[in-house]
Amino acid sequence: MHDQGLIEDISERIHMKKLAIQICVNLIGRTISQSEFRVKDGEKLIKTELYYRLNVRPNKNMSASQFWQTVIYKLIHDNECLIIKSDSDDLLIADDFYRDEYGLVEDIFKSVTIKNFTYSRTFRMSDVIYLEYDNENLSKLLSSLYSDYGELFGRLIEYQKLNYQVRSTVDTEDVHSKDPKKRAKMQKFINDMYASIRSKVFAIVPQQKGFKYEEHAKTNNSGNTIDDINKITNGYLDQVSKALGIPPSLVHGEMADVEKHTRNFMTFCIDSLLKKIKDEFDGKFFSKQEYLSGQRMDIRRVTYRNMFDVATAVDKLRSSGVANGHELRDELGMEESDDPIHDKYVITKNYSETVEGGEN
Incomplete structure (x- = not known):
C-alpha cells in the first residue's frame, strides 16, 4: 500500500x-x-x-x-463544445452546462455558464451550436x-x-552535547554550508575544530x-x-x-x-x-500549397477543358470573378488537334 x-x-x-x-x-x-x-x-x-x-x-x-x-x-x-448566440448576436462558448436528452423531441440545455454568468433560461438544441x-x-x-x-x-x-x-556526512565531536545553544549553532552552520554548496558553483567550507564534512559520490551513473x-x-x-x-x-x-x-x-x-x-x-x-x-x-x-505550386496543374485543367475559370478559382480559395471569360471552357490547340484515329 x-x-x-x-x-x-x-x-x-x-x-x-x-x-x-x-x-x-x-x-x-x-x-x-x-x-x-x-x-x-x-x-x-x-x-x-x-x-x-x-x-x-x-x-x-x-x-x-x-x-x-x-x-x-x-x-x-x-x-463536446456548446456555442450559444446572445441577444446582441455574439457567439459565446459555454464553460459549463447540463444537457437533458430526449428521444423524440429536442434536447434541452440548462444551467449554461459563461465565465461568471449563468443563464436562468433553457436552450433548445435548435437554438445552439452543439459539437461532439x-x-x-x-x-x-x-x-x-x-x-x-x-x-x-x-x-x-x-x-x-x-x-x-549528492550524499554527505558530517562528523562532530560534541554531537552528544546537551547544550541546546551549541546544537542550534552547529545546526545553523550545517544548514548554511549546505545552502551554499547547493546554490553556488564554487563554495568554500571553512575548517573547524571537531567538524568534518565528507561527500560520498555515486559513480555508477x-x-x-x-x-x-x-x-x-x-x-x-x-x-x-x-x-x-x-x-x-x-x-x-x-x-x-x-x-x-x-x-x-x-x-x-x-x-x-x-x-x-x-x-x-x-x-x-x-x-x-x-x-x-x-x-x-x-x-x-x-x-x-500556394497557387504557384499548382500552376502547372491549373494550366492543364484549364487548357484541356476539364474546368472553367470559376471552378479553378473556387478550388484555389479565390472569390468568383465578374469577368465572363471565366464562364467558358477552353480547349487549346494542342488538345483540339488530337482526334480519334491519330493526328489531324
Whole structure:
C-alpha cells in the first residue's frame, strides 16, 4: 500500500499528459483557426453579419482565431463544445452546462455558464451550436493510457534523481552535547554550508575544530536513463497524436516526407473536424428550404500549397477543358470573378488537334 501511494504521488507531479495534449490540440486549433468560414448562395459569396462573426469578431472579448482555438480545445479535450448566440448576436462558448436528452423531441440545455454568468433560461438544441468530437470521451482514453506511461515515467525520473544525488556526512565531536545553544549553532552552520554548496558553483567550507564534512559520490551513473525517459515521453506523445489523427512525424518536427504527412493530417484530422462544424452550421443557420435552394456554409481551410505550386496543374485543367475559370478559382480559395471569360471552357490547340484515329 505504501508503494502504491508513492506511485500516485510520482504520477501527480508528471506533466507529460498535459504537455502531450497541449501540443496536439494546439496544432489542430492553430490550423483550423486559419480557415475562412464563408456563407454562399449557390456559387456567390455572401458577406453578412454571420460572415463577420465567424471570421473577425465572434464576441466582444475574443478574436476569431482565439475563438476557434478555444472551440477546438474544448471539443477535443471535453469531447463536446456548446456555442450559444446572445441577444446582441455574439457567439459565446459555454464553460459549463447540463444537457437533458430526449428521444423524440429536442434536447434541452440548462444551467449554461459563461465565465461568471449563468443563464436562468433553457436552450433548445435548435437554438445552439452543439459539437461532439467522438462517441467516447477522448480524455478517458488518454487518462487510461497515461496510467501506464505515467507510472513508468515517474519511476525513471525518481531513479535518475537518485542516481545523481549528492550524499554527505558530517562528523562532530560534541554531537552528544546537551547544550541546546551549541546544537542550534552547529545546526545553523550545517544548514548554511549546505545552502551554499547547493546554490553556488564554487563554495568554500571553512575548517573547524571537531567538524568534518565528507561527500560520498555515486559513480555508477547510467547515461541510458535520459534516453529511456525521452523514449517514454515520445511514445506517449505518439499515441496521443495517433488517437487524434495526427502523423507523429509532424508533432516531432521531422522534415522527411513532410508534404505527404501534412496531406494525411489535413485529410484525416482537419477535414473531418471541419465537416462536423459545417454540418452543424448548415443545419442551424439555414432552414431546409434555404439549404435546398443553394445557401450553405463553405469552409475554406488553410492550404499547405500556394497557387504557384499548382500552376502547372491549373494550366492543364484549364487548357484541356476539364474546368472553367470559376471552378479553378473556387478550388484555389479565390472569390468568383465578374469577368465572363471565366464562364467558358477552353480547349487549346494542342488538345483540339488530337482526334480519334491519330493526328489531324
